[in-house]
Ligand SMILES: *[C@@H]1O[C@H](CO)[C@@H](O)[C@H](O)[C@H]1NC(C)=O
Ligand SMILES: *[C@@H]1O[C@H](CO)[C@@H](O)[C@H](O)[C@H]1NC(C)=O
Ligand SMILES: *[C@@H]1O[C@H](CO)[C@@H](O)[C@H](O)[C@H]1NC(C)=O
Ligand SMILES: *[C@@H]1O[C@H](CO)[C@@H](O)[C@H](O)[C@H]1NC(C)=O
C-alpha cells in the first residue's frame with residue numbers, strides 16, 4: 047500500500063512538472079553508472095567526478111525559453127567503492143535528459159529511510175571465561191583489530207562508553223579520519239572512536255540547511271540513537287551503569303574492545319539514501335570490517351534499492367553488513383532490508399523486566415512494565431477514567447494532545463490505548479491535563495509485548511488480556527479505582543519472545559529467501575546516551591541520563607554486528623557469508639522454559655513463532671564462534687541468484703557494477719533460486735495447475751570444526767511436504783574440505799494444516815560430534 051502511494055505521488059509530480067513547463071524545483075537523484083564506461087573514461091579524466099560534472103552539463107536543457115532561468119544541476123556525491131555513480135540535484139528536465147546519456151544505467155529519486163528505534167551480554171551467554179567468545183586472549187589480541195562502522199545519527203564522543211582505556215594503538219591498516227564540524231574536533235577521536243564523518247548534502251537538499259542550534263552539523267549525536275547503537279555493539283565496559291538505578295550492572299558492548307567508526311547520515315531522525323550511500327562508500331574505503339545500519343526504507347527490488355546495491359559492493363569487499371528488519375510488526379510481509387547478502391535482524395525480549403503493577407479496587411492485580419522513577423513507589427487508590435469519562439473526543443482513548451478534559455481527569459488515573467503517538471507523549475498529555483497516573487493498554491496487535499518507558503508521571507504498560515479485563519470491569523463498575531506500584535528491575539521472565547513490533551516475513555520483494563535471518567535482544571536495552579538529549583525526546587522533559595533504555599530492531603541489529611565482529615576477530619579469513627552462516631546455523635529456537643520461542647504479539651503463549659518471525663532463531667554467540675560447518679557464498683553466486691529470480695541483464699549489471707550477462711535459459715535451469723548456498727530454505731509451491739510438485743536444491747558446506755568428523759542428517763519435515771537429503775552422511779577428512787548434498791522438497795497432496803498464511807515449517811540439521819548445524823525450512827503455497 048505504501049509503495050502504491052509513492053507511485054501515485056511520483057506520478058503527480060511528473061504531471062505537475064509537465065503543466066508548469068519549466069519546473070524550477072530540483073530534486074536529488076541517485077545515478078548508477080556503468081563501471082566499464084567509467085573505467086574507460088578514467089583515462090581522459092583524472093577523477094570520475096570530472097566526468098560526472100561533464101555529464102551533468104550535458105543534461106542542461108538548451109531551451110530558448112528565456113522566461114525560465116534554469117537552475118544548473120548540482121553534484122552532491124560521487125560513489126566509487128560500493129557502487130559506481132553519483133547523486134545530484136536536478137530538475138525534472140535535467141533528469142530526463144540524463145537518463146538518455148550513454149553509461150547511465152539507472153537514475154532514481156532520493157528517498158528517506160527511518161531509524162528503528164549491560165545486561166544483554168549476560169543474557170546472550172557471553173561470559174568472561176577461558177572458552178567462550180569473551181576469552182581474555184581473544185579480547186585483547188583479536189577483537190581490538192576489528193572495526194565496526196555505524197551509519198546512524200553520529201556519536202557522543204565524550205561518553206564514558208567510548209573511552210579508550212586499555213586499548214592498543216589503532217590498527218595500522220585504518221584509513222579513516224576524524225572530520226571536524228560544529229562542536230566536533232579531531233581530538234574527539236581516540237583509540238576507541240577511530241573515525242567520525244558526516245554526510246548531509248542529501249538531507250539538506252530535501253529539508254534545507256541544518257539548524258546548528260538544534261543539531262550539530264558534525265558527527266556529534268545530539269539525539270541519542272547512534273550513541274546507543276554504537277555502544278551496544280562495541281562500547282567499552284562501564285560498571286554501575288543504569289537508568290535511575292534500573293537495569294543496574296556493567297554496561298559493555300558485545301565486542302567491547304572493537305573499534306568504532308561513526309558515519310552520521312541521519313538528521314532529525316531522517317536519513318537520505320544519497321547520504322547513506324556516501325557513508326557506506328566511505329566506511330568501506332576507510333577499512334571497516336562490519337557495518338551496522340539500524341534504519342529501514344520501503345521494500346523495493348534490489349536494483350532500485352541503493353542501500354542494498356551498496357551493501358553488495360561492501361560484501362564483495364569482505365565487509366559484513368547487518369541491518370535492522372524494521373518495526374512494522376506484527377503484520378506479515380513487513381520485513382525490510384532483505385537482500386541475501388545482508389543480515390536482517392528481528393527483535394526479541396530479554397528475561398529482564400521493569401515491574402509496574404496495577405491493583406484495582408475489586409482486588410484484581412495486573413503485572414505490567416514501567417521505568418517510571420521517583421521516591422514514591424506507589425500511587426494512592428484513585429478513580430479510573432477512560433474515553434467518554436476522560437474527555438469524550440474521538441481520539442481520547444489514545445490520549446492524543448488536546449483530547450483530555452482537565453475537569454474530568456484531574457487527580458485520576460487515565461487509561462490510554464497504545465498506538466498513534468508516542469507512549470511517553472501520552473503520559474505528558476495526561477500529566478498536563480492534571481491526571482495523577484496513566485495505565486497504558488496494549489491494542490490486540492501489540493499482544494503481551496511490555497516495552498518499558500521512563501514516563502513523566504506514574505504510569506505502566508499492560509498487555510492486551512489485562513487491557514480487555516480492565517475495560518470490562520470499568521464498564522460494570524463506574525466507581526472502579528486503581529493504584530500503580532513500581533518494583534524496579536526483575537529477572538527470570540520467560541524469554542526470549544519475539545517483539546510484536548518486529549517486522550515479519552515472508553518478504554514481498556524476494557520470497558526465495560527466508561527473512562528476517564535471525565533475532566537478537568531488542569526490548570528494553572540499556573546503552574549509552576548523550577547528556578544533552580531528553581531521555582523521552584519530549585522537549586518539556588528536562589531529565590538527562592548517561593544511559594537510556596530503548597526498544598526496537600535498531601537495538602537488536604548492533605547486537606548482531608558485535609557478534610559478527612567477535613567472529614571476525616577469531617576467523618579473520620571468513621567471508622561475510624561464512625560469518626552469517628555461523629550465526630544462523632548455531633541459533634537456538636527454544637526459550638528459557640524449554641518451549642519453542644513464542645510471539646509477544648499473541649496473548650496465547652502457546653503460539654510459537656515461525657522462521658518468518660525469527661529466521662533461524664535467536665543468536666547464540668558462543669556457538670557461532672565454532673559452528674562446525676559453514677555455507678559460503680561468493681559475490682558471483684549472488685549475481686547468478688539475481689539471474690535465477692529473473693532480473694534482467696541490465697538490472698544485474700547495475701548490481702554487479704560491470705557488464706553482466708545472465709546465463710541463457712538453459713544455463714538458468716542449472717542454477718535455480720533455491721540453489722543459492724544460503725543457510726536456510728524457502729520453498730514456494732504454486733497453486734496453478736501443472737505447477738511444480740517437487741524441487742531439488744544443492745548445498746555445499748565447508749568443514750570449519752574438527753578435521754576428521756562425520757555428520758548425519760536429521761530432518762523435521764514441514765506439514766504437507768516430504769524432504770529427502772542425499773547423501774545422508776557427510777564424512778570429512780580435513781579442515782576446509784567442502785562437501786555437497788542435495789535436498790528435495792515434494793508436496794504430498796494436502797496443502798497445509800497450519801494455515802498460517804498458507805505456510806508450513808520444518809528444519810534440516812547436520813549433526814556431528816558436539817556440532818548441530820541447523821537450517822530452517824519455510825514452505826509457502828501461493
Ligand atoms: C558541545 O560539546 C560539548 C562537549 O565538548 C558539550 O558539553 C556541549 O553540550 C555541546 N554542545 C552542543 C550544542 O551539542
Ligand atoms: C534554529 O533553531 C532555533 C531554536 O529552535 C531558532 O530559535 C532559530 O530561529 C532557528 N534558526 C533558523 C535559521 O531557523
Ligand atoms: C458510585 O459512587 C457514587 C457516588 O459516590 C454512588 O452514589 C454510587 O452508589 C456508587 N456506585 C457503586 C456501584 O458503588
Ligand atoms: C491457546 O492455543 C491453544 C492451541 O491453539 C489452545 O488449545 C488454547 O485453548 C489456547 N489458550 C487460550 C487461553 O486462548
Ligand SMILES: *[C@@H]1O[C@H](CO)[C@@H](O)[C@H](O)[C@H]1NC(C)=O
Pocket residue numbers: 690691692719
Ligand atoms: C522466471 O521466468 C521463468 C520463465 O518465465 C519462469 O518459469 C520462472 O518461474 C521464473 N522464476 C522466478 C523465480 O520468478
Ligand SMILES: *[C@@H]1O[C@H](CO)[C@@H](O)[C@H](O)[C@H]1NC(C)=O
Pocket residue numbers: 801
Ligand atoms: C484457512 O485460511 C483461509 C483463508 O486463507 C480461511 O478462510 C480459513 O478459514 C482458514 N481455515 C482454518 C481452519 O483456519
